[in-house]
């Protein structure tokens with residue numbers, strides 16, 4: 001079947017993950033509903049030290065979920081530990097204790113990788129850029145001795161949102177490409193949200209709770225994140241991981 005490309009408008013929740021190379025212009029991002037400046041913007045130019053985090057059994061024979069985070073050169077992130085603390089560590093703990101106990105997970109943070117972190121992601125078509133990032137990221141992983149399989153996922157963290165995104169959108173994910181792009185001008189759970197898309201979680205299975213929004217929920221100005229998925233999305237993620245392990 002010819003690869004389809006769907007650019008979804010806000011409010012239309014379609015998750016066509018079974019189609020090849022389908023990208024979601026993520027309708028989880030509403031017009032204007034963000035906390036600007038939650039993460040202090042930092043000067044550009046510094047190199048983040050490479051950082052790897054591990055969860056789950058270290059010497060497991062089962063396949064590992066490996067998330068590669070590439071921080072764009074223009075993202076203004078200069079402190080790797082702070083970055084991980086803000087976006088990743090709480091997610092990793094939730095994955096390890098509640099969502100997918102027993103699944104070995106590695107998160108690798110990289111910056112200043114020519115051809116990957118300097119991609120002109122504003123240029124042309126957003127899906128093409130996502131594809132370009134996935135290709136370059138995978139090439140880098142292989143060139144540095146890593147392996148790329150169905151549980152290898154790629155996230156590009158940028159500053160300025162993609163030029164092709166509708167106003168207010170701060171992320172995009174394509175499960176079929178195992179790749180996502182997230183902006184650090186979004187909510188703190190932007191990473192968990194886009195990675196959720198790469199692991200089979202859906203907006204439909206999210207919840208708006210009294211005081212917070214779960215990871216796959218719509219980012220609303222007046223609500224904080226719950227910093228968890230939901231039982232339904234936990235199931236979906238477990239099922240997804242089971243498929244490939």
Ligand SMILES: [Zn+2]
Pocket residue numbers: 026027028029193197203216
């Ligand atoms: Zn979404």
